[in-house]
Amino acid sequence: MGRFWRLVGAVALALFSLMVLAQEEDDPAKEAEKQKKQLLEQSGGILPSDLYVEQGEQLFKAKRGPKNASLEACDFGRGPGKLEGVVGRLPRYFFDTRRVEDLDSRIRTCMIRLQGFKPEEISRSEVVAIAFYIASLSNEQPVVVRPLMPQEKKLYELGERLFYLRAGPRDMGCATCHVTYVGKRAGVLPYSDLLKDKRAASHWPAFRYSNDQAWTMADRIRACYANLGMPAPDFYSEPIIALTLFMNVQANGARMDLPGFIR
Amino acid sequence: MKKRYTLGLLAVLLAGLTLSQPSPFQQRVQQAIQNGGSRFAESMKQDPDQALCSQYRDKLPPELVGAFLERQRALIKYPADGKLMGDWKKGEELFTNPRKGNCYACHTGDPREPGAGRMGPGLVNYGQRGTSEAVVKYTYDKIYNAWATMPCSLMYRAGYHGILTPEETAHVTAFLLDPASPVNAKR
Numbered sequence: 001m002g003r004f005w006r007l008v009g010a011v012a013l014a015l016f017s018l019m020v021l022a023q024e025e026d027d028p029a030k031e032a033e034k035q036k037k038q039l040l041e042q043s044g045g046i047l048p049s050d051l052y053v054e055q056g057e058q059l060f061k062a063k064r065g066p067k068n069a070s071l072e073a074c075d076f077g078r079g080p081g082k083l084e085g086v087v088g089r090l091p092r093y094f095f096d097t098r099r100v101e102d103l104d105s106r107i108r109t110c111m112i113r114l115q116g117f118k119p120e121e122i123s124r125s126e127v128v129a130i131a132f133y134i135a136s137l138s139n140e141q142p143v144v145v146r147p148l149m150p151q152e153k154k155l156y157e158l159g160e161r162l163f164y165l166r167a168g169p170r171d172m173g174c175a176t177c178h179v180t181y182v183g184k185r186a187g188v189l190p191y192s193d194l195l196k197d198k199r200a201a202s203h204w205p206a207f208r209y210s211n212d213q214a215w216t217m218a219d220r221i222r223a224c225y226a227n228l229g230m231p232a233p234d235f236y237s238e239p240i241i242a243l244t245l246f247m248n249v250q251a252n253g254a255r256m257d258l259p260g261f262i263r
Numbered sequence: 264m265k266k267r268y269t270l271g272l273l274a275v276l277l278a279g280l281t282l283s284q285p286s287p288f289q290q291r292v293q294q295a296i297q298n299g300g301s302r303f304a305e306s307m308k309q310d311p312d313q314a315l316c317s318q319y320r321d322k323l324p325p326e327l328v329g330a331f332l333e334r335q336r337a338l339i340k341y342p343a344d345g346k347l348m349g350d351w352k353k354g355e356e357l358f359t360n361p362r363k364g365n366c367y368a369c370h371t372g373d374p375r376e377p378g379a380g381r382m383g384p385g386l387v388n389y390g391q392r393g394t395s396e397a398v399v400k401y402t403y404d405k406i407y408n409a410w411a412t413m414p415c416s417l418m419y420r421a422g423y424h425g426i427l428t429p430e431e432t433a434h435v436t437a438f439l440l441d442p443a444s445p446v447n448a449k450r
Contacts (some may be wrong), residue, residue, distance in 0.1 A: 004371070079328050097359075120290045154291070154304075157288070158291065158292060158295050160332045161292055162292075162295075164320055165307065165309070165317045166313050166316050166317045166319050166415075167308065167309045167313055167317075167338070168306050168307075168308065169419070169425075169426060170419040170424075170426075171313060171316075171419040171420055171424075172412075172417070172419065173317065175320065176321075176417055179381050179415055180321055180417065183378070184381050185380050185381055185382070186368040186369055186380035186382050202290070225306075228313040230303070230306040230307070231300070231302035231303045231305075231306050232303065233299030233303045234298075234299055234300040234301060237299040237300065237303075238294075238295040238298040238299065239295055239296060239298065239299040239303070240299070242295060
């Protein structure tokens with residue numbers, strides 16, 4: 001009799017812990033919230049992403065480069081120097097470069113055009129910090145990315161094609177995990193639903209507490225390809241901008257959470 | 264007469280050349296992929312069946328399935344000694360090694376393995392199917408080339424891509440089927 005009840009107890013305990021585990025697994029957003037709180041308590045109210053924002057603001061406003069200019073005249077689509085809400089409206093077509101540009105490539109463009117840096121002199125970590133600063137001024141703004149220009153429409157189609165393209169030694173593409181097998185998981189994280197969950201694309205750039213890194217969407221895309229055993233597309237290249245455009249259009253209407261704080 | 268013949272031949276050649284050119288959109292896709300860098304572009308080159316799975320977003324029209332499966336079946340290679348079940352201990356190492364099989368990313372094999380994924384079906388007690396020739400061959404084929412049984416399945420074609428050699432495929436087969444493997448341990 002005693003043994004029977006011990007067994008029942010053990011089974012009940014196992015089931016209970018399994019349920020707790022399952023809940024934790026299934027909601028990465030809640031887990032991130034918990035981690036954020038913890039980090040805030042430990043640091044006295046400062047998040048690592050705040051430091052990137054601060055560094056980015058200094059880089060943005062300082063007179064730098066061969067032309068000794070700041071980036072304050074940079075036009076992110078709402079006019080020179082206007083930064084509020086711009087992240088939710090990118091990628092978009094720019095008449096001056098005749099290209100569709102995302103946040104990263106637009107920062108790079110301004111560092112080249114306004115400050116006179118050569119393309120090979122652009123430091124990736126500086127671009128990321130500046131992206132964090134600009135993102136902080138788009139927090140809680142809506143995502144409004146509607147391809148209207150022919151160049152935007154074309155790049156959107158291209159992004160869609162790349163999103164569904166399966167290749168490489170693991171026969172995979174973005175859609176394999178983020179559409180077909182959404183909700184399942186490989187390793188510890190469930191895959192985000194990029195077509196239906198608007199939160200997925202609306203929290204980049206983000207700080208990742210699991211590896212202590214500041215990432216923009218470009219870093220996220222590159223890491224995805226690396227996970228599939230494929231060399232990543234170059235920074236600021238068309239595949240990255242096209243995929244970002246495709247994903248941001250899916251997030252249309254979402255309120256942005258910037259800079260993101262994720263696992 | 265000869266002139267007309269030559270002209271006709273030229274016309275046919277020209278038509279063939281035009282038809283074999285990729286569409287403007289397809290060219291644009293290739294151009295964009297090139298823009299991502301040469302190593303990236305190289306890895307984005309598709310074989311014809313990867314291209315089919317992408318085009319139909321993993322849902323092949325029924326009339327294409329038969330030929331697809333046949334093409335994939337023809338790609339399967341077997342160990343020189345003909346043994347499809349190898350050493351389950353070596354199989355276990357290949358099953359968990361992220362650079363080799365990386366099977367546990369999607370499948371539970373040994374239930375004690377922490378962090379096994381759930382993309383694919385669980386494989387605990389897979390060996391209860393026995394080790395008849397048919398079961399062993401089915402298992403081997405599935406691991407070597409998953410698309411030979413399920414067109415456009417998420418599961419990658421580990422043997423076809425050379426991630427697992429035929430001998431290594433036999434080891435993973437043993438890991439799943441050998442009664443002594445932890446996959447089939449009495450619990």
